Amino acid sequence: MKKYIAIASLSLILSVYGCTKLDQEFYSSVTPDTFFKSEKDIKAALFRPFTHAKWYIGEDRWRLQEYTADNFAVTTKGRHWYNGGENERYHYHKWTADDNWIWGSWRGTLMGVALALDTKNDLSKLDYTKFALTAERQAADLAQLDALIAFFYLRGLDFFGGMPIFESLEQESLPRNTDQELFDHIEKLLKAAIENLPVKKAGDKEEGAIRKAVPAAMLAQLYFNAESYIGKPMFEESRKLAQDIVNNVYGPYQLDTKWNGVHGFKNDASPEMIWSMPSEFKMLEYNWFYADFYHYNTRQFFNQDMGGNNGAHLTPSLKPTGSSYITDFELGSPFEKFDDGDLRKKSYVYEGTDQYTGMFIVGPHKTPEGDVIVGGEEYKDKPLSFVDQVGRFSEVGPGKKYSSINELPSKMSEGEENTGIRLVKVPIPNLANNTLRWGADMPVIRLSEIYFILAESNYRLGDKQQAADLFNAVRKRNFVNDVDPNPVTVANIDMYRILDEWSIEFIGEGRRRSDLIRWKAFTTEKWWDHSPSISAHLNRFPVPNQAIAGNSNLTQNPGY
Structure with a gap:
């Protein structure tokens, strides 16, 4: 079975930087029925795209989210860290379409889509009954891959806006789809995944597999930031989904009672963890x-x-x-x-x-x-x-x-x-x-984020008291005997207090830029050594020049 991996036509160059780094292997001369010999082989194939997702969440994607915003910086320290002005360009919002972090993120997004599509193509052709596995298990495995494709595209939408929508590995040199088309594609994938995934069982550890609450949470994220993505506020939709997750409609989750329970050495057992990437000494x-x-x-x-x-x-x-x-x-x-x-x-x-x-x-x-x-x-x-x-x-x-x-x-x-x-x-x-x-483990989605989505959605829809109560439900565990000296109240809640709460709870978790953009603060506000960049086109990164060089059908974002 020839694997086209058509995304290589967009200059992903899968066999060079990314694949070497990620130990990529393509079984280009085998067919699914000859390669898959056991359930272990199925699991190995299924979780290969998750390995890429684990890499994707950190490094350049994290840097684009944090070093462009107000919480982190890489200052020049004497003879160290000037790096050709790279760190200053991001801090001052003067990046270009030739910057490596941007190219790596465009490429990494579509590479993730390619890997998940590749695995989905193989697993969809298998007869699971030959491995003593049910049709429901096969549907769940394929749904995990749909959710993973949606995850990569959701991040790509956040970074770049519309991207080429690949639904087959045989497609080549596709033009960019519109923001709305990509939004709709992500929504469709997530809704389908929700239908076919099992719920978490009480007492289960979080070990990286995608269960029903994960696409539900990602759908809440999509709606929560919809105004940034497609110009349409959808806080009613994000509120309903977030409330359902809090109410355990999608599985049994609850806030951890300890501030570091979701970050500590045993966080795979935290009841708050909805989705994480496994980590272990000398393994991932x-x-x-x-x-x-x-x-x-x-x-x-x-x-x-x-x-x-x-x-x-x-x-x-x-x-x-x-x-x-x-x-x-x-x-x-x-x-x-x-x-x-x-x-x-x-x-x-x-x-x-x-x-x-x-x-x-x-x-x-x-x-x-x-x-x-x-x-x-x-x-x-x-x-x-x-x-x-x-x-x-x-x-x-x-x-x-x-x-x-x-x-x-x-x-x-x-x-x-x-x-x-x-x-x-x-x-x-x-x-x-x-x-x-x-x-x-690396937290990707945790219940406290859903609480915050619900809180901010309530605030946006006029219910300040409910918003304050939800923020405080998370805040209190960070103080001795749960006694919070500075709770959120109807009197003190506003845009800046909410942004402070996101900053405090999720500091260093690779989301700050998106939160500022949702509040229209990313290009309009000042912070340390940063003047407002004014132009709203900077809410999106440019399509990398290397991508356009490999696919002339791609168009550049406005303003670049």
């Missing part, structure tokens, strides 16, 4: 972020053997002088948006036997034994202390570039090795418990 590791976030010497902080590249950090809440940016900008200042009593705001400490506290690296950097960790650049052989500020503090003093802190500029080009607070959303054990490393 959820680890790509480590090098980006952590200092070269942070291995001593974790008591680990992994070095970092010391790039990414939270955008600053404080000016070099120590005064707050909160009075200057409604957006940004992510660390200070956490209440001081929030259990997550503590510095990360691994407590052994899969227990930990805190979610940030902030302040003096020390080993678990309390020994001082020193720097290797601006603070070579001096104690490291991570600050919620951006500025070249090492250049202040007698005979130096700046005579006082008051003169320090704070912008993307002015970082140092200790610049910015570092997020530890995924817990890291010490070497003594190294079998736990990367044991936390």
